[in-house]
Amino acid sequence: MPEPILKISKLSAHYGDFQALYGVDMEVAEGEVLAIIGANGAGKTTLLRSLSGLMSNEAGQITYRGQAIGALRADQVAALGIALVPEGRQLFPSLTVEENLMIGGRVNRAGPWNLHKVYDLFPILQERRGQASTSLSGGQQQMVAIGRALMSNPDLILFDEISLGLAPIIIKDIYAALPGIVGGGMSAVIVEQDITKALSVSSRVYCLQEGRVSLEGGSATVSREEISRAYFGIA
Amino acid sequence: MEWLNAVVQGTLLGGLYALFAAGLSLIFGVMRLVNIAHGDLIVMAAYLGLTATVVLGIHPLVALIVVIPAMAGIGYVLQRGILNRTLGDDLLPPLLVTFGLSVIIQNALLEGYTADPQKMNAGALETASLSVGGLSLGILPVLTFAVAVAVIAGLQWMFYHTALGRAFRAVSDNQDIAQLMGLNKRHIFGLAMALALAVTAIAGIFLGIRTSFDPSIGGGRLIFGFEAVIIGGLGNLWGTLAGGVILGVAQTVGAKIDPGWQVLSGHIAFLLILAVRPQGLFPRVSG
Numbered sequence: 001m002p003e004p005i006l007k008i009s010k011l012s013a014h015y016g017d018f019q020a021l022y023g024v025d026m027e028v029a030e031g032e033v034l035a036i037i038g039a040n041g042a043g044k045t046t047l048l049r050s051l052s053g054l055m056s057n058e059a060g061q062i063t064y065r066g067q068a069i070g071a072l073r074a075d076q077v078a079a080l081g082i083a084l085v086p087e088g089r090q091l092f093p094s095l096t097v098e099e100n101l102m103i104g105g106r107v108n109r110a111g112p113w114n115l116h117k118v119y120d121l122f123p124i125l126q127e128r129r130g131q132a133s134t135s136l137s138g139g140q141q142q143m144v145a146i147g148r149a150l151m152s153n154p155d156l157i158l159f160d161e162i163s164l165g166l167a168p169i170i171i172k173d174i175y176a177a178l179p180g181i182v183g184g185g186m187s188a189v190i191v192e193q194d195i196t197k198a199l200s201v202s203s204r205v206y207c208l209q210e211g212r213v214s215l216e217g218g219s220a221t222v223s224r225e226e227i228s229r230a231y232f233g234i235a
Numbered sequence: 236m237e238w239l240n241a242v243v244q245g246t247l248l249g250g251l252y253a254l255f256a257a258g259l260s261l262i263f264g265v266m267r268l269v270n271i272a273h274g275d276l277i278v279m280a281a282y283l284g285l286t287a288t289v290v291l292g293i294h295p296l297v298a299l300i301v302v303i304p305a306m307a308g309i310g311y312v313l314q315r316g317i318l319n320r321t322l323g324d325d326l327l328p329p330l331l332v333t334f335g336l337s338v339i340i341q342n343a344l345l346e347g348y349t350a351d352p353q354k355m356n357a358g359a360l361e362t363a364s365l366s367v368g369g370l371s372l373g374i375l376p377v378l379t380f381a382v383a384v385a386v387i388a389g390l391q392w393m394f395y396h397t398a399l400g401r402a403f404r405a406v407s408d409n410q411d412i413a414q415l416m417g418l419n420k421r422h423i424f425g426l427a428m429a430l431a432l433a434v435t436a437i438a439g440i441f442l443g444i445r446t447s448f449d450p451s452i453g454g455g456r457l458i459f460g461f462e463a464v465i466i467g468g469l470g471n472l473w474g475t476l477a478g479g480v481i482l483g484v485a486q487t488v489g490a491k492i493d494p495g496w497q498v499l500s501g502h503i504a505f506l507l508i509l510a511v512r513p514q515g516l517f518p519r520v521s522g
């Protein structure tokens with residue numbers, strides 16, 4: 001196996017006295033789509049917040065392209081090429097659709113993504129470019145959140161619950177856009193409640209349970225029983 | 236006619252109050268920081284201007300070329316060195332620290348310049364006036380008002396049409412997510428304070444040309460600035476200008492009734508507006 005783009009070793013994370021992650025080990029290969037599943041409160045969002053620098057960890061717990069990044073700030077991590085599509089979309093309400101996208105492009109890395117490309121991917125956003133981001137539907141807001149992350153031309157993109165709260169038809173649209181996003185060699189980590197969706201787009205899957213990795217396997221090969229055991233902790 | 240005159244003079248005075256207030260409004264809008272030392276920073280800018288005019292022998296308005304960058308630099312260093320450390324979920328630490336800063340600035344000015352009132356000499360500009368429809372308008376108040384409008388229009392344009400303004404709004408909306416966009420909020424806050432104190436420099440120079448000043452008057456300027464911001468509605472710069480004008484008009488009209496009522500009637504107008512519209516007249520629509 002070639003050198004992974006991201007290596008997580010013995011990662012722990014805390015909210016005050018509460019420990020949310022316990023010694024998580026994980027690897028993301030170059031160009032791979034990795035899925036992370038787990039019940040509510042398992043620590044999935046905490047993991048992505050740690051990876052993107054929103055939570056500070058010990059430097060050596062996260063290694064990106066050979067560089068220890070665990071202790072870096074989010075803006076420094078972003079500059080290295082890791083982008084997060086956060087849970088709940090989290091657009092900037094005082095910015096228009098286009099301004100939300102443009103601020104994503106502030107991390108000025110070279111790559112294929114720009115406003116035109118994002119509008120090609122999600123044409124509806126071009127129609128709505130001048131509107132307040134708060135005036136969009138949930139699905140459209142998710143498109144902006146994805147476009148905003150792409151605008152930085154990341155090498156690794158992290159998705160936290162892309163489909164949460166969206167209508168099935170919209171979820172289908174967004175997943176249909178996924179190959180066009182990660183096909184260009186970008187690596188991706190997808191946190192997803194919909195296990196079938198998660199397995200169908202990824203090559204490997206990790207399951208988190210109460211802050212620990214409870215399962216690691218190939219998405220095509222893990223069995224339903226293994227997953228439900230890892231998910232709910234039923235022995 | 237005398238009443239009309241009072242309203243016009245009050246409106247022009249409101250320009251000065253808007254200059255006092257614009258920096259406060261900007262800082263609160265971007266980082267939710269209430270800067271108790273704002274008035275003392277205005278006075279400090281006036282003293283810097285005074286020193287520049289005396290040492291370099293230049294006109295106070297020319298001194299802006301020196302005082303604006305000086306205050307902006309002080310603002311950036313102050314923010315990165317001290318104020319950033321006080322920002323968080325709790326509003327109290329920045330209040331306490333800027334209160335302490337206010338005391339320090341006042342004492343430093345006392346030490347450096349004594350308690351004697353000072354004034355900047357702007358020559359003919361101070362007395363020149365033009366006559367419009369029977370009213371005599373001082374060139375200085377008209378210029379002050381025009382500069383206030385220009386400053387607010389400039390800030391407004393910067394906020395809504397530049398990458399820096401976009402960054403200010405993004406950080407104001409959500410600091411964490413703004414960091415994800417590669418924005419270092421400490422730096423952005425530093426730039427916001429630099430900009431606010433650049434405006435403060437302008438306010439201090441116009442204050443120092445208009446009236447005499449001493450190290451103790453910062454608190455009063457802070458109150459006028461606060462009242463203008465709150466009357467206009469938090470986070471709305473044009474509202475801040477309107478707030479300054481309302482305050483100025485209330486003061487000059489009050490003074491017209493009884494010269495002793497000038498400041499008091501400004502406060503009363505402020506309280507009345509606050510009672511009727513607690514969010515101010517033009518609160519920011521979104522966010």
Ligand SMILES: Nc1ncnc2c1ncn2[C@@H]1O[C@H](COP(=O)(O)OP(=O)(O)OP(=O)(O)O)[C@@H](O)[C@H]1O
Nearest residue numbers: 015018020038039040041042043044045046047087
């Ligand atoms: N800000 C916080 N302060 C304290 N505890 C927190 C905080 N955020 C999350 N937690 C706790 O950390 C644990 C992991 O939360 P996290 O949000 O990472 O879970 P998750 O797997 O993303 O869940 P979900 O599927 O509901 O999004 C939970 O027990 C949660 O209660």
Ligand SMILES: [Mg+2]
Nearest residue numbers: 044045046087
């Ligand atoms: Mg979550």
